[in-house]
Every structure is written in structure tokens, then in C-alpha cells.
Amino acid sequence: MCEDDDVPQLSEATMLALQEFCQEREAKKLLVQEAINETGNLSNNIIFEENWQLSQFWYDDATIDVLSREACRLAGEDGRIALISCPSLYPSVKKRAAQAKVLLLEFDRRFEAHGDDFCFYDYNTPLELPEDWAGSCDVVVADPPFLSAECLAKTARTIRFLARGSVVLCTGAVMADLAERLLGVKKCDFEPRHRNNLANDFFCFTNYGCFLTS
The missing domain is CATH 1.20.5 (Single alpha-helices involved in coiled-coils or other helix-helix interfaces)
Structure with a gap:
């Protein structure tokens, strides 16, 4: 044999x-x-697959629509929007916010294809960002990659560094108390959904109250 x-x-x-x-x-x-x-930029028609090793879970289309509309509403026509660790929102936000500046802070270097809108971001070094970005963003949307107190605390430092206005945080329900202590955000009625269902309860938190979903 x-x-x-x-x-x-x-x-x-x-x-x-x-x-x-x-x-x-x-x-x-x-x-x-x-x-x-x-x-020098990425066509919005190119869709990246999730990389579960990087704890990537893309939102479903309805969630992308709601969150991108809300971000653009908060920023206004020529505002500044920061997306932290939520790259699946970028194409929709970029399309809607024709005059706004959109910043994508992301660890996955595949998204360098978005050109100057991309900034490499590692939550372990939360303040390794351009100094002129401090307090420059009308709205910050963040989705920390890991459900841990350390990850949320470090991402919150980045959010506080960038934000001069509204904060939208999407994370697990278990992070609710810590999120409120760190960022003054509270759970709103809208619940984000993912293309591949997550086992954990997942909520949306804001520092300004609930927002319209239709």
C-alpha cells in the first residue's frame, strides 16, 4: 500500500x-x-469580503442605508465624517456626501484603495493620527472590532480626539455601561444588522438621542 x-x-x-x-x-x-x-481611488462597485481574522462583519444593506443617511444628515453638505473600523459604510457615505470630507480609519490595508480618504488605524495606538484632525469631525461613526473593555476604551480615545459634534457607536449590548461612561452615549431604538448574523446582541448608541430610520 x-x-x-x-x-x-x-x-x-x-x-x-x-x-x-x-x-x-x-x-x-x-x-x-x-x-x-x-x-488612485476605489470604485464603489468593488465589494471586499469580510476577513473574520480581523473581526470584520459587514452590515446588511438596510443598516448601511440608515447609518450612512444619518451620518450625512449630521455632517451637513460640506461637513467632515470619520468612520472608525466600519469600512462597509464608506461607499454609501461617500456617494451621499458629495461635498463632505469622509475619513476612513481602518486596520485592513486593502482599503488603501480609497486613496486619501484612508488612514491606517490600530486601536492599540489610538492617538497616532494627524494633529490637525483634532476636534475636526462633525460626526464620528465607530464600530470597535472587538467586544472588550480595552478595545472600546482605546477606540473611545480616538473618538474623543476627532469629534466636535455627534457620535454614533455600534457595538455589543454588553458594552452599554462602559460606552456611556466613556463617551456619554445611550442606546437608541435602531438596531444594526449584519449580513452574517452575529451571536451577540448588537446595538447603536449616540450622544444626541435617537435618529430617524425612514
């Missing part, structure tokens, strides 16, 4: 599916690179 006989073999159908997946992933990488090369 050959030793190879003990090695599990993939079926032909599985091999074809795996090959197709790899081809689609490479094609998407090429599209992103072409967008960067040609325009």
Missing part, C-alpha cells in the same frame, strides 16, 4: 469549486489594483 493512499483526496467537484473561488479572488484583486492604478 502506498503512503499516499492514506492522504484524503478532494472530489472533482470540490476541486473545481475551490479553483473557481481562487480565480474569483484573484480577479477581484486585479480589479482593485486597476482602480488604484487608473484613478
Whole structure:
């Protein structure tokens, strides 16, 4: 008996599916690179897949619509919007906020494709940001990547550094008390949803009260 006989073999159908997946992933990488090369920016039609190793969970379309409309309403026509660790909001906010400045603070460097709107962000170094950004944002929308007191506390330092107005925080229900102590935010009626359902209860908190969802 050959030793190879003990090695599990993939079926032909599985091999074809795996090959197709790899081809689609490479094609998407090429599209992103072409967008960067040609325009220095990312087409809103290119959708990145979640990276669960980075604790990424994209909002569903209805949630993206509500949060992006609210961010743009708060910022006004030519305001300044910061999105912290919520990259799935960026295309919708950018589309709606034609005159506003949108800043995406994100650890995942794939989003460098958004050009000058992207800023590499590691919550472990919450104040490694341009000094002229201090107190510059009319609205900050944040979704800390991990449900831990440390992550929320450090993200809150970034929020306080940036914000001069409204704060919208999306995080787990277990963070409610700490969020209120750190940022003065309270739970509102709107509950964010994700494309892939999360096991944890997930809420939206603001420092200005509830907002319209229709």
C-alpha cells in the first residue's frame, strides 16, 4: 500500500469549486489594483469580503442605508465624517456626501484603495493620527472590532480626539455601561444588522438621542 493512499483526496467537484473561488479572488484583486492604478481611488462597485481574522462583519444593506443617511444628515453638505473600523459604510457615505470630507480609519490595508480618504488605524495606538484632525469631525461613526473593555476604551480615545459634534457607536449590548461612561452615549431604538448574523446582541448608541430610520 502506498503512503499516499492514506492522504484524503478532494472530489472533482470540490476541486473545481475551490479553483473557481481562487480565480474569483484573484480577479477581484486585479480589479482593485486597476482602480488604484487608473484613478488612485476605489470604485464603489468593488465589494471586499469580510476577513473574520480581523473581526470584520459587514452590515446588511438596510443598516448601511440608515447609518450612512444619518451620518450625512449630521455632517451637513460640506461637513467632515470619520468612520472608525466600519469600512462597509464608506461607499454609501461617500456617494451621499458629495461635498463632505469622509475619513476612513481602518486596520485592513486593502482599503488603501480609497486613496486619501484612508488612514491606517490600530486601536492599540489610538492617538497616532494627524494633529490637525483634532476636534475636526462633525460626526464620528465607530464600530470597535472587538467586544472588550480595552478595545472600546482605546477606540473611545480616538473618538474623543476627532469629534466636535455627534457620535454614533455600534457595538455589543454588553458594552452599554462602559460606552456611556466613556463617551456619554445611550442606546437608541435602531438596531444594526449584519449580513452574517452575529451571536451577540448588537446595538447603536449616540450622544444626541435617537435618529430617524425612514
